[in-house]
Each structure stands twice: as C-alpha cells, then as structure tokens.
Amino acid sequence: MRIPILPFENVLVASIQVDLTDQDTLQFQHDVLQKVDETEAEGLVIDITALDVVDSFMARVINETAQMARVLGAEVVLCGMQPSVALTLTEMGRQLVGVETALNLDQGVANVQRLVTEREGGHEQHAA
Amino acid sequence: MCSGSSPKERAAMNNTQLELRVESDVVAARQTGREMARELGFGVADQTRLATAISELTRNVIVHAGEGVCRIYDRSDAQAARVQVVAEDKGAGIPDIEQAMAQGFSTGGGLGAGLPGAKRLVQEFDIESEPGHTKVTIAITKPRVRVA
Ligand SMILES: Nc1ncnc2c1ncn2[C@@H]1O[C@H](COP(=O)(O)OP(=O)(O)OP(=O)(O)O)[C@@H](O)[C@H]1O
Numbered sequence: 001m002r003i004p005i006l007p008f009e010n011v012l013v014a015s016i017q018v019d020l021t022d023q024d025t026l027q028f029q030h031d032v033l034q035k036v037d038e039t040e041a042e043g044l045v046i047d048i049t050a051l052d053v054v055d056s057f058m059a060r061v062i063n064e065t066a067q068m069a070r071v072l073g074a075e076v077v078l079c080g081m082q083p084s085v086a087l088t089l090t091e092m093g094r095q096l097v098g099v100e101t102a103l104n105l106d107q108g109v110a111n112v113q114r115l116v117t118e119r120e121g122g123h124e125q126h127a128a
Numbered sequence: 129m130c131s132g133s134s135p136k137e138r139a140a141m142n143n144t145q146l147e148l149r150v151e152s153d154v155v156a157a158r159q160t161g162r163e164m165a166r167e168l169g170f171g172v173a174d175q176t177r178l179a180t181a182i183s184e185l186t187r188n189v190i191v192h193a194g195e196g197v198c199r200i201y202d203r204s205d206a207q208a209a210r211v212q213v214v215a216e217d218k219g220a221g222i223p224d225i226e227q228a229m230a231q232g233f234s235t236g237g238g239l240g241a242g243l244p245g246a247k248r249l250v251q252e253f254d255i256e257s258e259p260g261h262t263k264v265t266i267a268i269t270k271p272r273v274r275v276a
C-alpha cells in the first residue's frame with residue numbers, strides 16, 4: 001500500500017485514499033518524512049478525506065508525523081477530516097489530534113503557505 | 129471464520145464472528161460493525177463512533193494479547209435498534225481495570241486513549257478481565273421512532 005505524495009509548489013500533498021492498517025499507517029509516516037527530507041519541502045498537507053475512522057493509533061501517528069516534519073523544516077496542515085470523524089475524536093478526548101486542520105485541500109494548501117510565510121517572517125525579525 | 133466475505137456480507141448476517149490475528153482483521157472488524165450499524169438505521173455519527181470503538185478494542189486484543197475474536201450482534205428489538213460487539217482474548221489480562229480505564233494510562237507506549245475513549249463513544253461498556261481471559265462488551269442503541 002503506497003500513498004501518493006505529490007509536490008505542489010514548495011509543499012508536499014499526501015492524500016490518503018483508503019482505510020489503512022497500522023502497518024500501512026507507519027509505512028506512510030516513513031515515506032512522507034523521507035520525502036519531506038529529500039525535497040526539503042517547506043510544508044506538508046495531509047488529506048484524510050477518505051478516512052472514515054481516525055482512532056487513537058492514527059491520531060498518535062498523525063501527531064508524531066507532524067512533529068517530525070516540523071523538525072525537518074516543514075509546516076503541517078491536516079485537511080478533509082469528515083465531520084463525524086472530528087466529532088468522534090472530540091468525544092474520545094480533547095486534543096487527540098494536535099495538528100492545524102483545514103476544511104479541504106485548497107484551504108489546506110493556503111493554510112500551510114501562510115504558516116510558512118509566518119515562520120519566515122519570524123526568522124527575519126530574529127535576524128534584525 | 130468468515131474469510132472471503134465482505135464487510136457488507138458479514139453485516140447482513142445478524143451475528144458475525146471475526147478472528148483477530150493480524151492488523152487487517154482490525155480493519156475488517158470496524159468496517160463490519162459500521163456496515164451493521166448502517167443497515168440498522170444508525171446515522172453516520174453513530175456508525176463512526178462504533179467503528180472507532182471497535183478499532184480500539186480489536187487493536188488492544190492484537191497488541192496486548194496477541195490474538196482473539198470479535199463478535200458483532202444485531203440485538204435490535206421492537207423498541208430500539210442495538211448493535212452489540214464483544215472483543216475477547218486469552219491473553220495475560222488487565223491487572224488493574226480502573227487504572228487501564230484512566231485517560232493516558234498505557235503499558236505499551238500508546239496514548240492510553242483507547243479504552244477511555246471507546247467508553248465515551250458508546251451507550252454500553254463492560255469490561256471483565258482475569259489472567260488468561262479478557263472480554264470487553266460494548267453496544268450502541270437507538271430508540272425506534274414511534275409513529276403516533
Ligand atoms: N485485551 C487486553 N489484554 C491485556 N491488556 C489490555 C487489553 N486491552 C487493554 N489492555 C491494557 O490497558 C491499557 C490501556 O489500554 P488503552 O487502549 O486505553 O491504551 P493503549 O492501548 O496502551 O494505547 P492507545 O491509546 O494507542 O490505545 C493498555 O496499555 C494495556 O496495558
């Protein structure tokens with residue numbers, strides 16, 4: 001099971017299209033981080049429109065992937081979470097997913113670009 | 129047991145047993161539970177709650193006990209639609225259930241959000257455990273709308 005991870009301008013877009021086993025999920029984490037590293041992408045958008053279950057394992061992997069991607073220099077936005085998935089995650093426990101979210105892919109890309117710009121702005125202020 | 133049949137075919141029977149051995153069995157169990165909930169008239173939010181709870185319980189069986197079974201029953205009657213799910217294993221058991229049910233407790237590096245989270249998603253939640261046997265039973269219920 002390989003999930004396509006496509007470059008779009010200065011960011012990467014990964015779209016999960018099918019229900020994943022835990023092994024598939026970890027493989028995806030590995031692949032996406034490797035790609036962020038290789039391409040020196042400034043942002044990563046993970047599209048989970050097709051996921052109808054996000055349980056505590058998936059939540060943990062998403063959080064860890066976002067943390068590690070940030071260490072590699074990429075801002076992360078999660079997009080396309082189904083309303084019933086968002087509801088279920090909230091009911092299970094607040095802050096199970098600690099990643100910025102967006103409604104759809106367009107907004108996800110826009111938000112990640114904004115985060116990248118904000119970060120660069122922050123750096124310049126530091127240098128000044 | 130029901131290998132070869134789809135979640136849809138399994139859900140069409142009013143009770144189904146799935147062996148839990150490999151990770152893809154977790155996916156099959158949650159999809160079957162969702163399908164049965166859908167067929168019994170539960171909405172998408174309830175389908176998702178049940179599927180997520182099943183995912184937590186069946187993964188716990190595989191991760192913490194190695195293997196086990198998941199049974200999914202249609203327990204509907206004239207008053208209510210009801211799906212009951214049992215996840216059972218012959219593993220080491222849970223020494224302290226209260227501790228295991230606490231948010232954030234994990235012996236395996238997880239978030240420790242599985243059991244307490246699953247409990248919040250369903251109307252009925254029961255857990256029994258002793259060395260060599262753990263059984264978690266959950267159910268979702270939806271009263272039938274009466275036409276006056
Ligand atoms: N079937 C089981 N057999 C033995 N121990 C279990 C079983 N299910 C749960 N446990 C114990 O209960 C603890 C809490 O379970 P819970 O699902 O809440 O968290 P977790 O599985 O450790 O992490 P996660 O948040 O990824 O689910 C586990 O760490 C484990 O010690």
Ligand SMILES: [Mg+2]
Pocket residue numbers: 184187188238241242243
């Ligand atoms: Mg668990």
